[in-house]
Each structure stands twice: as structure tokens, then as C-alpha cells.
Amino acid sequence: METLSYKTIASNKATVSKDWIVVDASHKILGRLASEVSKIIRGKHKPSFSEHVDCGDNVIVINTDLIRLTGKKWTDKVYVRHTGYPGGQRKQTPKEVLQKSSTILMESAVRGMLPRNRLGRQIFKNLYAYAGSEHPHEAQKPKEVKI
Numbered sequence: 001m002e003t004l005s006y007k008t009i010a011s012n013k014a015t016v017s018k019d020w021i022v023v024d025a026s027h028k029i030l031g032r033l034a035s036e037v038s039k040i041i042r043g044k045h046k047p048s049f050s051e052h053v054d055c056g057d058n059v060i061v062i063n064t065d066l067i068r069l070t071g072k073k074w075t076d077k078v079y080v081r082h083t084g085y086p087g088g089q090r091k092q093t094p095k096e097v098l099q100k101s102s103t104i105l106m107e108s109a110v111r112g113m114l115p116r117n118r119l120g121r122q123i124f125k126n127l128y129a130y131a132g133s134e135h136p137h138e139a140q141k142p143k144e145v146k147i
Helices: 030-042 094-100 101-113 118-124
Strands: 020-024 060-062 079-082 089-092 125-131 144-145
Touching: 020 030, 020 094, 030 060, 030 101, 030 118, 089 094, 094 101, 101 125
Parallel strands: 020 060, 020 144, 060 125
Antiparallel strands: 079 089
């Protein structure tokens, strides 16, 4: 009987290696960029991916103020949130959200692509979005990735 030359390895918190990655969002389409970032944060690009473990990398997204939306999404798309009080439903367009903070657009797009459970909330903490080209994570020696 022949035996397999490999073993299936399940990652756990102790065996996971996490890297730091910088992604430049300038002149990139929001949804396409967010799907790639969510794959990296989740760890699906690694051969040692385990769906029950936070095995993804830490991602720094810079220049979120230069992000693009296609079509008429700047005026027609609506972000809905609720304050928690009766009659507290608030609606905003991406143009209004961009005036407040451009990082909210990126964060909400990536958050919508992650699992809706404890692990998804933990994985979301590995995303760092900044409006400008500067970020405070130089000590981690992040690698630049072209998307």
C-alpha cells in the first residue's frame, strides 16, 4: 500500500505567521480593491489557510481619499445606519461619507466581505486605513503590494 507524501496541516494561533502589507488605494475602484484586501486579511492567499483561525496578514490601506466609484454610485448609492433610538435611521451617500472621513468607505466595504461572527470581528481589526500616504506602522517594515 502506498502512503501519502504529505500531511494536511491545520493552522492554529501559535503556528500562524502574520505579515504587514501596504496597499495603495489611489485611483482604484472601491469594491475591487476591497475584495482583494478582504482575501489578504482573511488569509485565503496562503497555502496554510484554515477557516476557523485568524491566519491573514495585517493590511495598511493608504490614500483612501483618492478612491473611485463607477457609474452614479457617488450620488445614488446609500449607506444606511441606525442610531439605536426610535426613528434614528440615517442615510448618507458616499459623497457625504467621503466629506466626513474617506476611511469609512474602505472599512465598510471590507467589513461587508468578512464573516459575520466573532472571527470576522477579530479579523477586521487587522485592517488599518489612512486618508493620506503617511501611516504610523513603519516599525513593522510592511511590504508594498500592487493590486
